[in-house]
Amino acid sequence: MDKNEELINLAHRRYATKKYDPNKHISDKDWNTIMEVARLSPSSMGFEPWQFLLIENDDLKQAMYDDAWGAQKSFNGADKFVIILARKNMDINSPHIKHMSEDVQGHAFDPNSPFAKKVISFQENDFKLNTARELFDWTSKQTYIPLANMMTTAAALDIDSCPIEGFNRANIDRILADHDVIDPEKWGTSVMVSFGYRDQAITPKKRQPMEAVYRVIK
Template sequence: MSTDTQAIQSQILDAFNFRHATKVFDPARKISDSEFNVILEAARLSPSSFGFEPWQLLVVQSPEKRELFRDFAWGANGAFNGTDGQLGTASHFLIFLAHTDATMKHNSEYQQRFMKEVKQLPDEVIGFINQAFQKFQEHDFQIEGERQITDWSAKQAYIAMGNVMSVAAMMGIDSCPIEGFEMDKTVEVLEQHFGIDPKLYKPAVMVALGYRADEPQFPKTRRTQEQTVSWF
């Protein structure tokens, strides 16, 4: 193995060991525009099922807008440690939205346009994908109805979120994934204050990014490879 390969391997493992779910960020330290652009590109270039990219990303930088979530975003409001939490201290605060069945049910108008305009596919290929996607939703994966289709979209958003956190860690940037919020109230705030139509998009997950204020309180614990992986 070349020294370069070894160096890359240890950079990757160092980054994964460095990353932890950061509870409080140093509010004085901001992620640079160029590094944040790499983070957004890592999300944008992420894979998605059938390539439909069924998510949107909100970057919430206004402190007033972040505060709208404080009462019910218990996973980000610092209530557990008596701080301003990730909402009050993160350099950048992201909300991933999942597309609902309005655009992600098979044969939707949105998908036809997406395949033509973004993927630039010829009509016969679009016809083939429509058939395959309908079979996938109705028969193979059995994803029907608003909730199941939105959850499928959210799965794709989580892939992008994983990439966001990993590339951030490789640049020495901390992060915290956040599911600790009340769905109904989040939907309401997004509709009233961000103009997000809940028929089209539902919140999937939030991510705070920045630089840790302190070292993690507890060491990382994980099951062993033997406990998590089976070889056949």
């Protein structure tokens, strides 16, 4: 089998698992690989506006159960349950942008530099990110990059997964804050994802034909 066929088969193998076998567990080596791929994922301007929460606290899961309705089956069987947070207030005055510039990327941060002006122009003019909600939506969209990479990596390791948007964001954020997990002024829940080993058959994917989703513009 060539690499192209392997990749297509991998896409077919990835399946939004609703029923997991609670008796099967992911090895530390495989889990560390999934998380390392998440860490290495790209982000807009390299700001990495995310954090990954591996939820192992049963009391916290129970507290979230009613408000995370799309995660209930995962709570009842998945080996790993992750909440991906997105940063709030990611404008040029964000301490995180300064941290990423100086401590991670290795260059001095100057809010009046050409780079800073580029960030401001991009946010305010190109993408019209002029409110707190618009900025959060921008950072939240970026979390779907590591989300996809995590699920694809899992599939390559014969591990199943399920992306989850079935939750009340305001209530989940409140619960996480009440349990001293997040500062809601700095973080918001973007998406959830579970991992484990399925206890169900994979059904064939139903997708639109290529010509419906792909156009070549010459």
